[in-house]
Amino acid sequence: MTDTDGAYSRIPVLELPYPLVLHPGLVLSVPLKQQYTLSLLKAAMHERNSSSQGAPQSDSDAAVTPVANRPLMLACVPRGVNSSEGEMPEWGCVGRVIRLVNQPGSDTRLVLSGVGRARIEALVEPQPTRALPAHINIVRIKTYIDNASAPIADNAAASEMRTVARQLLDILTGEEYQANGARSAVAALPLLPPSFSRRFKSVLRAKDVAHGALADVAMGALGGACAWEDRVMHLSLTEPNARVTVTTRVLERGIQRARAMREVAAAVPSSMQGPNAEALIRAQIQSLLAQVAAIHPTMRVMINEQRGDSSPLVRRTISGPPAPPPNEQEAENDEDADEVSELAERIEKADLSEDARRISQRELKRLRRLPPQAMERSVIIHYLETLCEMPWGKTTADFPPNELSIPESLAADIPNEELVARAQRILDADHYGLEKLKRRLVEYLAVLQLRRSQVEAEQPKSDGGESSARSPAPVRYRAPILLLVGPPGTGKTSIARSLAAALRRPFVRVSLGGVRDEAEIRGHRRTYVGAMPGMIADGLRRAKTSDCVMLLDEVDKLSSGSGVHGDPSAAMLEVLDPEQNGAFKDHYIQVPIDLSRVLFVATANSLDTISAPLLDRTEVVDVAGYTYDEKVAIARRHLLPKQVREQGLKQEELSMADDVLLFVATNYTREAGVRTMERRIADIVRAKAVEYAARDGKYVSRVTSADVERILGPPMYESEVPDAQGVPGVSTGLAYQGSGIGGILHIETALLPPGNAELRHTGSLGEVISESAELAFAWVKSHAFALGITHTREEPFPQNDVHLHLPMGAVPKDGPSAGVALTCALVSLYLGVPLDPHVAITGEVTLRGHVSPVGGIKEKIVGAHRAGITKVVLPARNKKDYDADVPESVRKELKAVFVSTVLEALGAAFGVELEERISTLHGSLEGHRRLQELELPISRL
Structure with missing residues (x-):
């Protein structure tokens, strides 16, 4: 035995998660978090460099091994299940870092090779030049490495150890039961890979292996069948003779444990035939998984689900990561439990429909059974959150006004004003012209108001003469779907927003331009990765109410056809049909959604590309382009004040007469709407803003036609004028x-x-x-x-x-x-x-x-x-x-x-x-x- 104290006297500590134990002469793969692994390796590198400068080392090391090429060493100490925080075991094993394997996510596997026993002398402070993370400890150790040339005194004890190790290996591989004729297929189930058993048998047959090293290999390889405490105690045996004796006794107890497990598996005789035999055998395997984990915790048995006499019962055995430390696992479990509890509370408080509540309870039960690492967990959570956010029967009257996004209007708010009068005033204040469209909207609102009065009159009265209902019943009026058709920039979208302001309902805009997939309308099925609700259901979720005003913008740009992605225009038929949209089915929500209270307004630039069935479900309202006089009035009331305000000027610092605005409209625009005119006015206002910022007392706020030509250039368009005199022909x-x-x-x-x-x-x-x-x-x-x-x-x-x-x-x-x-x-x-x-x-x-x-x-x-x-x-x-x-x-x-x-x-x-x-x-x-x-x-x- 040789004691070396100095080369690796200061070393970082790696606490091996239960039940892993590293023995000298063996290789161990340890699952760790990536951040922790990187901090640990940085600490080991720092201690290696520091020891090369201040610590003594052998002449051979100094002569042939540069500092950068010296291996990284870690003090691998086993940690028990009940170990307290900060408790440091007395014995461990010095492990040399072989390689680092990255895994999906933030996990890694650190492969270590056992070098020698290590006795923890003391916990030391890190080097003053390095800020060490709080979770990395540095210890001073004393290393014990066997002298391979030292003979062993008791050869009989070594032979006995080889015999016992061979017996335990035969039990674990199933060879003993195969030779004696096992009564059950599970009784002969191999618990170690065949390649591993062949290599270990060759080690047992070798005569040139030191008996102390052989004891370490046998304990490390077959220790899965032994108690964890015995394996940890084995690290404290520095004398080879004592180590061989203790190894023999520990392996004998392992034989008893392994045979007990095999006897349980042999309960079903092999002569048993019929359809129940396979089910009983598989039930045996399920009951033995816990015992297999006790025999070899780093192995996990997987059952072969294929049928056939030639298929092995066990498909493969793979290494599985050990359980995380108890404190971390408890924290994760508590966090997951809190998340599920909060979600269950939201479901309980949400006013779900009967179908939605039934499905949410079913999905919540599934969520509670899933482990925190399951991929399906996040999918179920997102689905349940979406169900809770849908407005199941909630109307605008159920919310305070400040909780809803209701459009604002230029008209002042008058309390207790009738709906029709308020709508007419808001439409006139927000839009100039469009008299036909305004008249049709007011007609719709008048019918809605009369229907509401009928419903309130039909409600039963209490003895006091008041309605017995706490709140007025929602009015279900199958309103026609208005389709506003007109050129761009004529106010189709803005007048729908004003309609929502008049009704005091939330406004949602759904852009259908370029939609080519039916799933964009009806939603994606939950079986797809990244599934989401469709545009209609998502619009309701954003509106928070089931009686919102929903604008279906650019219906004529909606793709139609029967390709691989379906027909989006056909999906809109159910949405726009008052007879069907009371139970709209979204593929993601999977629960009928009531769209009958939603006021749909659609817009289009042309009717040529709209399918006949879709057009039949709408009432077409033509929105004509603005005349020049209307453009001048719109510019006077809306565009000019808006641009003056946005360009940083005050209203009294710039003025344009109507003839100047008409000059801009006739000579610099050719459109039905007012978007181009707004851009031209913005150019003029910006130029005047530059003049105002650089003024030297000569600034003139009034804009003339000459100023317009100077700023915008020569007129782009010229209008035809009558001839002065008539000419024949x-x-x-x-x-x-x-x-x-x-x-x-x-x-x-x-x-x-x-x-x-x-x-x-x-x-x-x-x-x-x-x-x-x-x-x-x-x-x-x-x-x-x-x-x-x-x-x-x-x-x-x-x-x-x-x-x-x-x-x-x-x-x-x-x-x-x-x-x-x-x-x-x-x-x-x-x-x-x-x-x-x-x-x-x-x-x-x-x-x-x-x-x-x-x-x-x-x-x-x-x-x-x-x-x-x-x-x-x-x-x-x-x-x-x-x-x-x-x-x-x-x-x-x-x-x-x-x-x-x-x-x-x-x-x-x-x-x-x-x-x-x-x-x-x-x-x-x-x-x-x-x-x-x-x-x-x-x-x-």
Whole structure:
């Protein structure tokens, strides 16, 4: 025996978790947390470097082993289950670090090789140059390493130890029971890997192994069948003779324990046949798992679930990490128990539906049975928390106003105001124009108010004359789903927010643009990783109430089809159907959700991409673009004050007149909404903010049109204006340019040299407007004699080709509304009678001479009025649109003539000049007769 005291006298301590024990000559894998392992290795490295500088070392070490290449050493001391905090065992084993194995998560495995016994002398302070973590201890040890060349005095004791070790090995591997004919398959179950037993048998057969080292190997390899206290006591035996004797006695007790376990397993005879034999054998294995853990705590037996006679009963044995220290395990268990208790309390307090409460109780029982490390635990917790956050039957009346996110309005709050009056006042304060949409919303709210009054009147009264119910019953009104269709920036989203403010309900916006997966609407099934509720259920969860206002934004951008991800537009059918959404099923929630109280408002820019079944479930409300006058009013009331405030100025430090705002709208924007106009106003306000910040006494708060051109540059768009004088062959039409913008359109015609009397057209004309031009040309040809173009009925129509052109050729033009204007231009060309340039004409013409109605009346009339038109000729069937949509201020300054036939349109456009021209060409009597002939075919239809 040789005592070495110095090379590793100062060393960090690794407390081995129960029941691990490291013996000299063996390798042990210890599971540890990553942070603790790194701190331990840093401490060992620091002590190694310090010992190389101040501690004595052998000459051979100093000569051949650099400091950086010397192994890291740790004092591995076993820790019992009942060991108190700070208690340090007297004996342990010096372990050399072989490698560090990283595992998933924050776990590691530290592989150590036993070098020699270590006696803990004292707990020492760390080096003053190093801040040691609190959980790392440094001890001074005395190391005991066997002298391999020292002979052993008692060879008989060593032989007895080999015999006992071989017997215990045969019991653990099952060879003894296989040789004697085991009565049960479990009786012959091997508890050690075959490769390990073969290597240990070769060690027992070797004659050149020191008997003291052999005793350490036998105790370390077969110690799983022995008591933990005996294995720890074995570390204190420094004399080889005593160690061999004690090892023999300890292994003999291990044989008794192992045979007792095998006898329990042999209770079922092998001759037992029938379907119950396998079940009994597997039940035996389940009952023996605890005994297997006692025999070898670092092994875990796994049962093979496959069927078949050739399948082994035990699939494999793997090393399992020991249990964490008791104090850490108790803390984790307490924390998990608190979390489950808090969740159970939330479920108890939550106003869940009957189905939701039943499922939540079932999932809560599963959660309590799961271990803290189970992956499914977090999934169940998230699911239960989602159930608790859903508004099961809760309405806005159940919450204080400060707990809900209710939109604010520019209108002042008036207590005890009726719903309809409050809604009308809020809508007018927040939005300018949109009268049709406001009227429809007020109609809906009026019906809702009347339904509420009916429900309150039907509630039973108590003896005191008051309602017996504590709170008014919720009103279930199957309201239509409003679909607001209009260009971007026209206030569809903001008016839905104002509706929520009028109702004093939470507002939730669900963006459906680009949604391609049905699961985004209905939710993901919980079997998928990262499953979540769908957009509808999540919107209800965020709103906290079941009667919120939910905006389904960009419904027309919702993907449709039958791909691998389903059809999202089909999933919306149940949501928007009042007959079905009372029990909406989300795949994640798995409990019916009542959506009947939710007020759905959908928005879209176009109806072309919306499926017919989805469109059938909605009530379409057209949201027209703003006229220039409305844009000026919106800029005056909302946009300009907002930008002045956001750019850091005060309201009195900047002013813009209405004519300047109109100049910005007409020359720098071409849109239906006001977003671009807001950006242009923001550019102007920022430029004025720079001037104000750098002012030298010359700052002018008033913005003029010249300032606008200086800041924004030259006008980007120019509007058409009427000609100063009329020219034969030229008429003024009305055009709707889209995006809520209308204006005038010049129609120019010219006679070409004689040809084939064909019509040519230029100006980027579409197919429909080209057909209208051909139709107008054909009508003029067919009535050439009545119009005075030919002198006799037999005279052929003039063979000159006609060139038709519409200016602004880069702008595509299409639509049927220019038919009457084209007809007037051709009649003016052939008769040489100029039209009044301040008369604008619109309407679709038929081959029989009728004038059909057209669209965009409001935008056309407002644009014509702004361009300086004083008289408009409109189809008679558009009179209702003119009276309902055109602002009264515009109607007062315009003269509108409504016509049903082309002759009426010619009379309104030319006045008496047409009859005078025909009379001049053919005489008064003939001219009058021809005009009557022109009217007769029309009147007979």
